[in-house]
Amino acid sequence: MIKVENLTKMYGNRTVVNNVTFQVGKGEIFGYLGKNGAGKSTTINMITGIVRPTSGKVFLFGQDVLENPSVIYQKVGVLPDSSNFYPTYSSLDHLTLFGELKRVKMKKQDLYQLLERVGLQGHEKKKVHSYSLGMKKKLGIAQALIGDPEIIFLDEPTSTLDPESAIEIRELIFALSQQGKTIFMTSHNLEEVEKICHRVAIMQNGTITQMGTLRELREKNQASIHIYLVTKQEANAKDSFIQSLKQRGIFAKSTESGFHLKIDSDQVFPEIISIAVREGISIYRVQFEEVSLEKIFLESKATQ
Numbered sequence: 398m399i400k401v402e403n404l405t406k407m408y409g410n411r412t413v414v415n416n417v418t419f420q421v422g423k424g425e426i427f428g429y430l431g432k433n434g435a436g437k438s439t440t441i442n443m444i445t446g447i448v449r450p451t452s453g454k455v456f457l458f459g460q461d462v463l464e465n466p467s468v469i470y471q472k473v474g475v476l477p478d479s480s481n482f483y484p485t486y487s488s489l490d491h492l493t494l495f496g497e498l499k500r501v502k503m504k505k506q507d508l509y510q511l512l513e514r515v516g517l518q519g520h521e522k523k524k525v526h527s528y529s530l531g532m533k534k535k536l537g538i539a540q541a542l543i544g545d546p547e548i549i550f551l552d553e554p555t556s557t558l559d560p561e562s563a564i565e566i567r568e569l570i571f572a573l574s575q576q577g578k579t580i581f582m583t584s585h586n587l588e589e590v591e592k593i594c595h596r597v598a599i600m601q602n603g604t605i606t607q608m609g610t611l612r613e614l615r616e617k618n619q620a621s622i623h624i625y626l627v628t629k630q631e632a633n634a635k636d637s638f639i640q641s642l643k644q645r646g647i648f649a650k651s652t653e654s655g656f657h658l659k660i661d662s663d664q665v666f667p668e669i670i671s672i673a674v675r676e677g678i679s680i681y682r683v684q685f686e687e688v689s690l691e692k693i694f695l696e697s698k699a700t701q
């Protein structure tokens with residue numbers, strides 16, 4: 398649905414997006430991460446036709462955006478990094494106006510439904526100057542959903558939202574992807590990205606330094622999965638279990654409450670269970686600890 402090839406943006410002598418290439422498929426939630434100034438918004442602005450690339454290509458639905466800009470407006474929704482609204486207009490007024498600009502015919506009922514989807518029910522007729530930052534963000538998301546777009550770009554969709562609203566918006570994003578919509582979102586909230594994104598790209602100083610599913614990033618970064626097993630076993634039975642695991646090349650050591658194991662892939666887990674059964678080890682509790690996206694992100698910074 399989205400294909401970006403060698404996309405570059407220079408402002409004067411400064412390269413703010415440098416030779417970026419990626420693709421996003423239908424129904425995917427793609428997370429674009431990076432610290433402030435990394436070039437995330439500039440990438441979105443180039444894909445959505447707001448900023449002209451210095452070089453490179455952008456294809457949406459297989460069509461070259463620079464050659465055929467009309468595709469952008471018809472089937473694409475955008476929540477920009479900052480939305481400007483008319484203070485004396487209500488949510489209903491804004492959606493009506495944006496609908497007209499996008500040439501989408503919407504009945505009053507559709508507008509109410511859209512505002513309910515983003516959690517603005519009860520505020521439809523209130524003027525925007527009385528809105529909190531979070532309410533303006535929700536209005537921006539409603540605006541992005543006008544015309545039921547196939548590709549939705551969301552620049553920081555949950556920043557400024559309270560935790561409850563952020564959960565609602567995450568559920569909405571997830572539901573949109575379940576309906577086959579393609580979501581490209583930026584976020585600073587790594588925990589959020591871990592929860593909802595199918596794939597991520599990490600951007601640093603205009604360049605993508607890591608890209609893939611979380612599993613791929615973990616494997617690429619040789620990130621181990623730590624497993625803690627709680628048991629009430631006698632010491633000699635524990636030793637025998639540890640020896641069997643070591644013979645299979647699995648790191649294992651005894652702890653006060655049981656065992657600490659380290660594996661590179663969860664594919665090994667069924668074998669661990671088989672060995673435990675064979676060795677007569679009763680396991681009361683299992684705790685997994687996987688390397689977080691935050692760690693990958695921080696380590697990725699350290700390599701620069």
Ligand SMILES: Nc1ncnc2c1ncn2[C@@H]1O[C@H](COP(=O)(O)OP(=O)(O)OP(=O)(O)O)[C@@H](O)[C@H]1O
Nearest residue numbers: 408413414431432433434435436437438439440478
């Ligand atoms: N119109 C412009 N002219 C000159 N420099 C610009 C312009 N727009 C953006 N930049 C610079 O490009 C760099 C990337 O900006 P961009 O807004 O894409 O970053 P970002 O990753 O979205 O950051 P944030 O998380 O703060 O939104 C920044 O250093 C910014 O100052």
